[in-house]
Amino acid sequence: MKINVNELDKYIDQEITFSGFVDAIRDKKWVMFVILRDATGKVQMTIEKSEEANAPLLEIMSNLKVESTIKVTGKVVANEAVKLGGLEIIPSNIEVTSIAEDLPFDFNNLDGVNIDTRMDYKWIDMRNPRNTLIRQVESCMTKAMRDYLYLNNFTEIHTPKLIGAASESGSEVFEVKYFDGSAYLAQSDQFYKQMALAGGLDRVFEVGPVFRAENSNTNRHATEFTGFDLEFAYIDSYEDVMSLEEDLLIAGLTAVKEQYGDKILEVFGKEVIVPTKPFPRMKLKDLYEEFHERYGFDIPKEDIGDMNAEAEKLTYKLAQEKFNSEFMFITDYAATKRPFYHMRDEEGKLQGYDLIWRGTEITSGAQREHRYEELSKNAKEKGLGKDVEFYLQFFKYGCPPHGGFGIGLDRLTMLLLGLSSIKETQFLFRGPNRLNP
Numbered sequence: 001m002k003i004n005v006n007e008l009d010k011y012i013d014q015e016i017t018f019s020g021f022v023d024a025i026r027d028k029k030w031v032m033f034v035i036l037r038d039a040t041g042k043v044q045m046t047i048e049k050s051e052e053a054n055a056p057l058l059e060i061m062s063n064l065k066v067e068s069t070i071k072v073t074g075k076v077v078a079n080e081a082v083k084l085g086g087l088e089i090i091p092s093n094i095e096v097t098s099i100a101e102d103l104p105f106d107f108n109n110l111d112g113v114n115i116d117t118r119m120d121y122k123w124i125d126m127r128n129p130r131n132t133l134i135r136q137v138e139s140c141m142t143k144a145m146r147d148y149l150y151l152n153n154f155t156e157i158h159t160p161k162l163i164g165a166a167s168e169s170g171s172e173v174f175e176v177k178y179f180d181g182s183a184y185l186a187q188s189d190q191f192y193k194q195m196a197l198a199g200g201l202d203r204v205f206e207v208g209p210v211f212r213a214e215n216s217n218t219n220r221h222a223t224e225f226t227g228f229d230l231e232f233a234y235i236d237s238y239e240d241v242m243s244l245e246e247d248l249l250i251a252g253l254t255a256v257k258e259q260y261g262d263k264i265l266e267v268f269g270k271e272v273i274v275p276t277k278p279f280p281r282m283k284l285k286d287l288y289e290e291f292h293e294r295y296g297f298d299i300p301k302e303d304i305g306d307m308n309a310e311a312e313k314l315t316y317k318l319a320q321e322k323f324n325s326e327f328m329f330i331t332d333y334a335a336t337k338r339p340f341y342h343m344r345d346e347e348g349k350l351q352g353y354d355l356i357w358r359g360t361e362i363t364s365g366a367q368r369e370h371r372y373e374e375l376s377k378n379a380k381e382k383g384l385g386k387d388v389e390f391y392l393q394f395f396k397y398g399c400p401p402h403g404g405f406g407i408g409l410d411r412l413t414m415l416l417l418g419l420s421s422i423k424e425t426q427f428l429f430r431g432p433n434r435l436n437p
C-alpha cells in the first residue's frame with residue numbers, strides 16, 4: 001500500500017517511494033520546492049539545483065503542470081525549517097504517472113465559481129480540502145451509526161431498488177423500462193425492511209439509495225439520496241423508536257465531534273453539539289399554538305395536519321428558545337397526511353413522528369401497523385389497491401409488533417456542516433436537471 005503523508009514521520013532517514021498530486025511548484029534560484037498532496041495532507045519535496053544528479057528531476061518538474069501525479073523515490077528527512085510538518089522528501093527519482101491539463105477553475109478558491117460548473121467538474125471541486133472533509137465527516141458519521149447498530153445486534157440488509165410497484169406514494173416514483181414492461185425505482189426500502197422482520201430477523205438496517213421523482217428545486221431535495229433506514233421488532237410504542245434514534249444520533253455525533261469537531265469548527269464554522277436524551281417532543285397541535293403566540297405564524301390551510309418548510313424553520317427557533325435544543329420530535333400528525341403503514345391507536349391517533357434538526361426534517365419514523373386487517377383497511381382508505389397486495393401478505397402469517405425510521409443521510413451531513421445546499425453536500429447530486437457526471 002502507498003505510504004500516506006500522515007505516515008511519513010515513521011520513515012525519517014529512510015528511502016521510500018511516495019505518490020501524490022503535484023499541489024504547487026515553487027521554483028527558486030537555488031532550489032525547487034514541490035508540494036505534493038494526497039488525501040491525508042501535503043508534504044514538501046526539495047530539489048537542490050546545485051546537485052548535478054538532480055538535473056533530470058528538475059527537467060521533469062519544470063515541464064509538468066500542477067495537479068499531475070508523480071511517484072517519487074527518495075529519502076524522508078527531518079527539517080525543522082520546513083513549515084509543512086517539519087520534514088521533506090529528497091528525491092532520487094521521479095516518475096510522472098499522470099499529466100494534468102490546465103484546470104477549468106481554481107479549486108482552492110471556489111468563491112464565485114458557479115455551483116453548476118463545480119458539479120460539472122466534481123472531481124476537481126472535490127480537491128478543495130473543504131470538500132474532501134465533507135466526505136470524511138459523512139463517512140465517520142455513517143460508520144459510527146453502523147457500529148452502534150452492529151453492537152446492538154442489528155443485521156445490515158440490502159433490498160432491491162428495482163421494484164414492481166411504488167413503495168411510498170405513487171406520484172413520486174420513477175418508472176423505468178423493464179424488458180417488455182415497466183419497473184420502478186424504490187422510493188424507500190420500507191416494505192422490504194418490514195418483510196425482514198416478518199422473516200424472523202428482529203433488527204435490521206440498510207444504508208442505500210432512495211429515488212424520488214420530485215420535481216422540486218429546493219436546497220434539501222434530491223431525486224436520488226442515501227437513506228439510513230432501520231426497523232426493529234417487539235416494541236411497545238413509537239417512544240421506543242424515538243429513543244433508539246436518540247441513541248443512534250448521539251453515537252454518530254459523539255464520534256464526529258471526537259474525530260472532526262475542531263476541524264469542522266475551523267473549516268465550516270459549525271460547532272458539533274452532541275445532544276442529550278431525551279430530545280424535546282411536541283404534538284403538532286401544540287406546536288401550531290406556540291407558533292401563533294410566539295411568532296404570529298399560522299400554518300396554511302393546505303398544510304394543516306402537517307408541516308411545511310417555514311414551520312420547520314420555526315421549529316428550530318422554538319427548540320432552541322424553549323428547550324435549548326437543536327432537535328425536536330414532532331408527533332400527532334394527521335393520519336390523512338401520513339403513510340398508511342403508520343399505526344393509529346383506538347382513537348385514530350397516529351403513532352409516528354418526524355425529527356427536525358436545525359430547521360430541516362431529517363427523519364420520519366413510526367410504530368408500524370402489523371395487524372393484517374387494520375393495515376388492509378388503512379391501505380384501502382388511501383385508495384391503495386393491487387400495488388400493495390404483495391406487501392399486505394407479509395402480515396398474514398405472523399409478524400411481531402415493530403417500528404422504525406428513515407434518516408436522509410445527505411440532509412444529516414448538510415446540517416451537520418451548515419452547508420447551504422444538498423447540491424454541495426452530495427458526492428454527486430441528482431436533481432430534475434442533473435444526471436451527469
Ligand code: AMO
Nearest residue numbers: 188190221222225361362363364365404405406408
Ligand atoms: P420519508 O419520505 O420522510 O420517509 O423519508 C425519510 C427521510 O429522507 C429524507 N428525504 C430526502 N432527502 C433528500 N431529498 C429528498 N427528495 C428527500 N425526501 C426525503 C428526509 C426524510 O426525513 N419510509 C419512510 C421512513 C420510515 O418511516 O422508516 C420514508 O421514506 O430526511
